[in-house]
Amino acid sequence: MTENMTENVAGPAKAAPGRSIVVDGLRKSYERNAGDAAAYAIDGVSFDVPEGQFVTLLGPSGCGKTTTLRCVAGLERAQGGRIEMAGQIVFDASQGRHVRPEDRPIAMVPQSYGIWPHMTVLDNAAFPMRHGRNRRRGEEVRRRAMEMLEQVGLQSMADRWATQLSGGQQQRLAFARALLGDPEVLLLDEPLSNLDAKLRAKLRQELRSFQEKFEIAALYVTHDQSEALALSDTVIVMNQGRIEQIDGPERLYDHPRSSFVADFIGSANLLPVEHTSPGPDGSVLAKTGVGAVLCGRSPAAPDDRSGNGGFVCVRPENVRVRAADEGTPQAGDDEILGRVETSEFLGDRLELVVRAGDVAITAFARADLGSRPGDDVSLAFDPASTSYLAS
Amino acid sequence: MNHVKVDETPARSTEPAEPAPRADPPPAARGGRLAAGTLVNVAMVVLIGYLVLVPLVILLYSSLKASTTQLPFQVSGFSFTNFVNVFESSHFASVAGNTALYVVGSLLVALVLSMCLAYLMERTDIPGRRFLAPMALAPMAVPVTVMAIAWALVANPVNGPLAVAVREVFGVDIDIYSLAGMILVMGIFGVPSMYLTIAPAFARLNPELEEAAAAVGAPLRRRLRLIVFPLVMPAVSAAAMLLVVVALEGFAIPAILGLPKQIFVFSSQIQYYVQPPTGLPNYGQASSYGVLLLAVSLVMLLVYRRRTRDAHRFRVVSGKGYRQTRTELGRWRIPVFVVVCVYLAVGIALPILTLVWTSFSPFVRPVSLSGLGSLTLSNYSTVFTAPGMGQILLNTAEVVLLTATVATAISAWLAMSASRRRFPGSTFLFEATFLVFGIPSVVLGFAILFLYIFFPVPPIYGTVWIIIVALVARYLPRGSRMVQTAMLQLDDGLVEAAQVTGARPFTVTRTVLLPLLSPALRKCWLWIFAQALGELPIALVLTSPDNRTLVVELWSIFTSSGDYPTASALAVLLLVVSTVAVWSVNRRGAMEES
Ligand SMILES: Nc1ncnc2c1ncn2[C@@H]1O[C@H](COP(=O)(O)OP(=O)(O)O)[C@@H](O)[C@H]1O
Numbered sequence: 001m002t003e004n005m006t007e008n009v010a011g012p013a014k015a016a017p018g019r020s021i022v023v024d025g026l027r028k029s030y031e032r033n034a035g036d037a038a039a040y041a042i043d044g045v046s047f048d049v050p051e052g053q054f055v056t057l058l059g060p061s062g063c064g065k066t067t068t069l070r071c072v073a074g075l076e077r078a079q080g081g082r083i084e085m086a087g088q089i090v091f092d093a094s095q096g097r098h099v100r101p102e103d104r105p106i107a108m109v110p111q112s113y114g115i116w117p118h119m120t121v122l123d124n125a126a127f128p129m130r131h132g133r134n135r136r137r138g139e140e141v142r143r144r145a146m147e148m149l150e151q152v153g154l155q156s157m158a159d160r161w162a163t164q165l166s167g168g169q170q171q172r173l174a175f176a177r178a179l180l181g182d183p184e185v186l187l188l189d190e191p192l193s194n195l196d197a198k199l200r201a202k203l204r205q206e207l208r209s210f211q212e213k214f215e216i217a218a219l220y221v222t223h224d225q226s227e228a229l230a231l232s233d234t235v236i237v238m239n240q241g242r243i244e245q246i247d248g249p250e251r252l253y254d255h256p257r258s259s260f261v262a263d264f265i266g267s268a269n270l271l272p273v274e275h276t277s278p279g280p281d282g283s284v285l286a287k288t289g290v291g292a293v294l295c296g297r298s299p300a301a302p303d304d305r306s307g308n309g310g311f312v313c314v315r316p317e318n319v320r321v322r323a324a325d326e327g328t329p330q331a332g333d334d335e336i337l338g339r340v341e342t343s344e345f346l347g348d349r350l351e352l353v354v355r356a357g358d359v360a361i362t363a364f365a366r367a368d369l370g371s372r373p374g375d376d377v378s379l380a381f382d383p384a385s386t387s388y389l390a391s
Numbered sequence: 392m393n394h395v396k397v398d399e400t401p402a403r404s405t406e407p408a409e410p411a412p413r414a415d416p417p418p419a420a421r422g423g424r425l426a427a428g429t430l431v432n433v434a435m436v437v438l439i440g441y442l443v444l445v446p447l448v449i450l451l452y453s454s455l456k457a458s459t460t461q462l463p464f465q466v467s468g469f470s471f472t473n474f475v476n477v478f479e480s481s482h483f484a485s486v487a488g489n490t491a492l493y494v495v496g497s498l499l500v501a502l503v504l505s506m507c508l509a510y511l512m513e514r515t516d517i518p519g520r521r522f523l524a525p526m527a528l529a530p531m532a533v534p535v536t537v538m539a540i541a542w543a544l545v546a547n548p549v550n551g552p553l554a555v556a557v558r559e560v561f562g563v564d565i566d567i568y569s570l571a572g573m574i575l576v577m578g579i580f581g582v583p584s585m586y587l588t589i590a591p592a593f594a595r596l597n598p599e600l601e602e603a604a605a606a607v608g609a610p611l612r613r614r615l616r617l618i619v620f621p622l623v624m625p626a627v628s629a630a631a632m633l634l635v636v637v638a639l640e641g642f643a644i645p646a647i648l649g650l651p652k653q654i655f656v657f658s659s660q661i662q663y664y665v666q667p668p669t670g671l672p673n674y675g676q677a678s679s680y681g682v683l684l685l686a687v688s689l690v691m692l693l694v695y696r697r698r699t700r701d702a703h704r705f706r707v708v709s710g711k712g713y714r715q716t717r718t719e720l721g722r723w724r725i726p727v728f729v730v731v732c733v734y735l736a737v738g739i740a741l742p743i744l745t746l747v748w749t750s751f752s753p754f755v756r757p758v759s760l761s762g763l764g765s766l767t768l769s770n771y772s773t774v775f776t777a778p779g780m781g782q783i784l785l786n787t788a789e790v791v792l793l794t795a796t797v798a799t800a801i802s803a804w805l806a807m808s809a810s811r812r813r814f815p816g817s818t819f820l821f822e823a824t825f826l827v828f829g830i831p832s833v834v835l836g837f838a839i840l841f842l843y844i845f846f847p848v849p850p851i852y853g854t855v856w857i858i859i860v861a862l863v864a865r866y867l868p869r870g871s872r873m874v875q876t877a878m879l880q881l882d883d884g885l886v887e888a889a890q891v892t893g894a895r896p897f898t899v900t901r902t903v904l905l906p907l908l909s910p911a912l913r914k915c916w917l918w919i920f921a922q923a924l925g926e927l928p929i930a931l932v933l934t935s936p937d938n939r940t941l942v943v944e945l946w947s948i949f950t951s952s953g954d955y956p957t958a959s960a961l962a963v964l965l966l967v968v969s970t971v972a973v974w975s976v977n978r979r980g981a982m983e984e985s
């Protein structure tokens with residue numbers, strides 16, 4: 001699954017981008033005696049985080065993102081797999097090797113920030129330099145901590161108690177503290193989820209610019225697809241403890257590998273497929289409930305192009321809508337006849353739900369189309385932006 | 392903005408071949424630390440095992456040794472003779488009967504009082520709640536020995552002011568030295584802890600449930616029975632089981648109020664066998680009574696645990712828009728208020744007042760205005776100038792300070808190891824301390840006594856240390872649970888954020904975990920301090936000329952010399968110190984909540 005990652009690597013400032021984290025075949029169960037029958041929170045997770053890159057674990061709640069992150073941090077011990085960090089093996093189940101969190105070159109921003117209420121803002125920030133793995137002495141500690149606080153806009157609060165900070169400020173402090181530990185890798189678990197929407201959008205840009213400035217690799221966990229798409233170099237989509245797809249944001253949106261990914265990222269029409277046959281130029285002709293659909297985006301392997309089941313995936317903005325009275329659709333010209341169920345005017349466009357046969361298709365139409373519920377329309381899919389998904 | 396140079400360490404990208412030295416500290420230093428950590432863990436496991444298991448084993452062992460006057464280990468072979476003797480004697484039936492009556496009776500008294508109080512304070516518009524509720528909790532600050540003595544003073548049939556007043560007004564003779572008296576005092580003593588468990592359940596009740604019933608016209612009586620009681624039942628039954636355990640093992644009340652009339656319950660019977668006023672101790676009988684008592688307590692505690700584990704299922708959840716509507720008492724408002732005030736005055740204030748009064752009086756006499764003129768400090772000077780008093784104060788200070796400190800330290804270690812799973816078996820060890828919950832303190836006292844007679848290493852028999860060992864064992868279960876509760880409320884992220892910076896576990900504990908737990912540790916320390924100060928049976932059973940403490944002195948003055956004014960002065964001293972400690976626990980608690 002990793003072959004797609006390389007195309008998005010624009011290695012910043014580094015000649016030969018190495019890999020900060022390599023995760024291979026990680027599996028973890030919270031059950032005490034994890035046998036073969038055990039339920040695995042994550043099962044066979046493999047990915048890598050190239051140096052200086054921002055990689056996001058994305059998936060619905062409970063899919064195992066936090067578990068993966070905590071295994072990488074060493075806070076949980078997996079039952080199987082291997083983790084490499086900065087060229088060192090920090091975890092290898094087959095050899096019983098487990099480097100403890102304090103000995104891994106990481107920093108972490110937990111979901112709750114983990115700001116210590118019994119310390120001042122400065123003491124919080126300086127903790128990694130006073131007690132962490134890269135200890136420093138004397139004036140330098142204070143000077144560096146102050147410089148970093150200035151960067152995150154907290155220099156005027158340095159001597160206040162950490163409890164006096166607002167949510168957004170605590171988040172910045174947690175970030176500053178993490179950076180002051182000079183980590184190879186920064187691990188963040190939904191760091192923005194406790195903030196309101198406005199602050200979230202602002203901080204997410206800040207976060208990205210800091211990460212780029214310090215050229216630090218980041219592994220970021222979120223269940224918010226817009227956050228993942230906006231921030232990441234690479235997104236890892238997870239579902240039920242397994243990885244569905246690893247790709248850059250654009251590719252993930254345009255070329256989802258599975259119906260789960262298509263559905264989770266943005267909105268998608270998924271039409272169940274009865275059977276498929278190979279079409280021209282590596283495309284697939286899929287027989288669906290509303291007729292045959294030609295899919296230009298199809299699995300790379302020719303074997304996967306003919307078979308049974310799967311879905312046709314087309315984004316609402318790629319559905320062309322025409323009022324039906326402009327001409328009766330003819331068989332074979334790939335148009336689908338349907339009846340408008342709901343129609344919502346959204347200013348720049350009209351969002352229609354059209355019922356065709358027993359499927360409902362969502363489409364974004366021109367705002368001036370003027371279709372009302374009950375009107376007949378004909379729909380057409382552009383083969384170039386229509387995908388066939390085998391699962 | 393200044394540009395911060397984060398990479399002041401040798402830039403990692405320029406030295407790709409370097410085998411990341413920071414990932415592994417020098418093996419020697421790390422090995423040393425690991426070994427030290429393991430050593431501490433092993434030492435603690437041995438210590439806790441010793442404090443928890445050895446007394447239990449000794450108790451069982453001696454109950455199976457058929458001895459009457461010999462020490463258990465002087466008898467060869469094992470047999471059930473002791474148990475046979477116990478069950479065959481007619482005395483056993485009377486002790487068991489008394490115990491059952493005493494426990495059930497005081498449970499009923501405590502239940503009725505605390506349910507009424509909790510309902511009135513939490514769910515009705517009774518006036519003066521802010522002042523009545525703390526008053527109802529006041530007995531918490533009174534050591535049980537002091538409480539029993541205060542009641543003996545206020546309601547003894549000869550010259551107790553309450554007994555005299557009742558006789559004059561109602562023409563009824565009351566005698567505190569009776570089973571009924573013991574039940575009453577134990578019941579009142581049990582109110583605060585029960586109230587504290589039940590009141591939150593009442594407070595959590597969704598007023599709308601009750602209102603819905605009121606709206607359909609259900610009378611108050613039905614509303615209580617159908618709506619309120621089923622919802623508070625889990626809290627009530629948990630509190631009830633705990634009270635049964637406390638009443639079963641309670642020694643001071645049955646001893647001070649029951650022994651004068653030879654009314655025995657299990658706990659006082661055991662002490663009587665170990666330290667009979669005349670003749671030789673009967674260790675065999677004592678041990679077998681101890682085993683029986685232990686069995687009953689453990690069963691109750693196990694049931695209690697099951698109950699509290701499920702308790703969250705019954706919790707009534709109320710949202711944020713929680714509206715505190717209270718049942719209006721209407722024309723009953725003032726009468727009910729008066730009844731509560733009378734209870735607080737007679738049940739709590741009067742005994743304490745009489746105790747204080749007696750401590751300033753030349754002889755035992757009712758509280759009166761005319762007596763004001765002849766108040767005197769002579770009892771206090773008698774107390775302080777009594778021969779050996781310096782030693783007693785010193786012993787007491789040593790016992791309470793060391794017990795509180797050592798027990799808090801071990802509790803903190805135990806709770807931290809268990810909830811962070813520091814080593815295999817740490818959770819089991821934590822759970823094992825629960826067994827000590829079930830050991831009545833009289834029994835724990837003499838199990839430790841046997842241990843040091845039988846195996847005098849280290850030679851602490853007769854020193855304050857033997858009392859400290861027993862008290863630490865006794866407070867370990869509660870102390871470690873207090874710390875654990877606080878740990879569970881800490882967000883994991885706080886500790887993990889420190890761990891991932893690379894700080895060593897010891898540093899994380901010192902700089903993050905302990906400071907965050909310090910309010911709980913302080914609370915635990917003060918609680919153990921107050922408890923250890925008033926804990927009579929252990930100190931009594933382990934007493935010898937060199938390790939007498941204040942409670943033992945109080946006990947012996949009150950029961951043998953009969954010098955009540957001096958005993959009262961001593962009791963007031965204990966009361967004051969204990970009140971200060973308990974008050975600071977609660978003040979801290981209140982401060983944290985606000
Ligand atoms: N400490 C734990 N003990 C038991 N099960 C857990 C624990 N943490 C997570 N799980 C389970 O593992 C699965 C994955 O959880 P998690 O990694 O927290 O998901 P996410 O972060 O993606 O929401 C879930 O089914 C969750 O119930």
Ligand SMILES: [Mg+2]
Nearest residue numbers: 062065066067
């Ligand atoms: Mg999570």
